[in-house]
Amino acid sequence: MTGKPLFQRIADRKVSVGIIGLGYVGIPVSLSFTEAGFRVRGFDIDEFRIDELLSGRSYIDDVSDTRIRAALENGFKPSANPSVIADCDVYVLAVPTGINEGEPDMAAVEAATKTVAEQAGSRETLVVVTSTVYPGATRNIVKPSIEPAAEGPTYFAMVPERLNPGGDLEFSKIPLVVGADSEVAGAVATELFETVVSRTYPVESTDTAELAKTLENTYRMVNIALVNELVTFSQYIDADVWEAIDAAATKPFGFQPFRPGPGVGGHCIPIDPQFLTWRAENLGIELSLLNGAQRVNDRMPRLVANRIESLLRENHCEPEDASIFALGAAYKPNVGDTRNSPALQVIEALPDEAEVTIADPHADACDVSRKLVQTPDPENVRSADIVVLLVDHKTFDLKSIGEQASLIFDTRNAMPDDISAEVVTLGEIPERSCNETTRNFSLTEVP
Structure with a gap:
């Protein structure tokens, strides 16, 4: 020695x-x-x-x-x-x-x-x-x-x-x-x-360090679930959930902003909270808040896919016949990691018959089940019945895309304001389709 x-x-x-x-x-x-x-x-x-x-x-x-x-x-x-x-x-x-x-x-x-x-x-x-x-x-x-x-x-x-x-x-x-x-x-x-x-x-103790790590990501998961659930609620009260979050964030204490999206992904947020709920169950304890939050986030990709289909029908296009151009395959912006990616879960929930193309400069084709291109080709954007922003990579020229597309479903609230395309954000019901049938769509109804 x-x-x-x-x-x-x-x-x-x-x-x-x-x-x-x-x-x-x-x-x-x-x-x-x-x-x-x-x-x-x-x-x-x-x-x-x-x-x-x-x-x-x-x-x-x-x-x-x-x-x-x-x-x-x-x-x-x-x-x-x-x-x-x-x-x-x-x-x-x-x-x-x-x-x-x-x-x-x-x-x-x-x-x-x-x-x-x-x-x-x-x-x-x-x-x-x-x-x-x-x-x-x-x-x-x-x-x-x-x-x-x-x-x-x-x-x-x-x-x-x-x-x-x-x-x-x-x-x-x-x-x-x-x-x-x-x-x-x-x-x-x-x-x-x-x-x-x-x-x-x-x-x-090592147990305390392990709890600290799982707590960090569980905190994020629970707060993301909160704003994801408010997406549906805001539709019923004619409120803009994105603006409400930004307004609440002006409070200089007691609030940290989290924003909605098509779900949670990666190797941490979808997984780590389940370590806690599993351990709790083994000890005879129920962590009901965590279980509920997990269900909310798990349902988001299907909610987003359903909203894409309803927007297509409102524009007189059956989803099975549609050309859909999706922006982003990774689980978060500016990386190529597709582990547990909610963007891919949204794509997989769309009809198999639909023509779906995904643009992602970071992802590998072997990780994506539909056609993958590295950059958004203007012709693909113009010809699409709907463009869906799932991951707001920095390399995406959202201004240019907004001028080329006709209809954009923006799940990240990232599209510029001064563009020619019609933009619908997550949580928004367009005025032309604002009726009780359209509104009656919530996380509790997603299978």
Whole structure:
């Protein structure tokens, strides 16, 4: 074993860091530790990813090829062979989690812990979980799998990821929560992550850190559900839900604006709250607010698809015969990630017979079931019976699209005001079709 304690070796940048999982979280974390002066090794079972990295190419929207090449030059070693992370001082688990038939899918976490148990050496070691997991997972899954096989002192910590794909905030500027079940583990993990971020916030247990992470995304899910449900309510009272949110946001305290949309997507908001509801059910507790909010958001793609069909019929076009041009396939603006994308759920809910074309400069055709183009061709826009804005990517020239289209359904309230097209926003009933039959359409009626 090395003479200096792990804490001191971290401070001296004399440790090797093994990252398990080189995806949307693992790559930025790997690069940050490499740039901080650590010896970083990365393991991923996806050989395509490894080939891309070794060729100096990035498959992450927010990570440039230049940054990958610089990391390789500075000693970053990615591999699909788990032996690449043998005898590391620090292990960071950055593998995906999800929900499978109502239960947390911890298969990747379990596989990662097995890999650590097989590859860790006899030296003092820190194991960090950065994957999003349910409260109790680090203590009940990760630690029992690794600790019995450990030959040297092993510490466990939970440092949940806080990356924001497509956002402007750098990883180094985002405070990180550090949870550990012992004082030594907390101190070592804090020392490690304060080398790559400006501030850490220690909490007294891994369970608390896990709860903090799931709380962050559950808070967003619940508040998005609130404004999504108000979409229908506002139609009955002749109110503009978008204007009401902007008006409420002028209050300098006690209110944070969330805005409606076709649903929630990505790897966090649709999934993380279900970790809490599942854990609660196992404890005999019902989290009814979370369950209700989940149902509201789950129904939004069908509501949006139904509204598209009703707008087409109001314009004397049967949905099955319609030409529909959709803007956006990703789950959020300015990224190519289509995991749990509500935009794709809307598209899938439209009639199979309809001619549907999707424009998205970031998405891959293999992730989209309908025709995908990279940019909105003016002819496609002009010939469409309806243009649907599902994701407001910065690259979309909405002014130009608004001059070329005849009818636009804007689910993001992002279209400019001074355009020639007729624009209907989510939550709006056009005056020409403002009748009780049209109004009688709510989330409670969506199957």
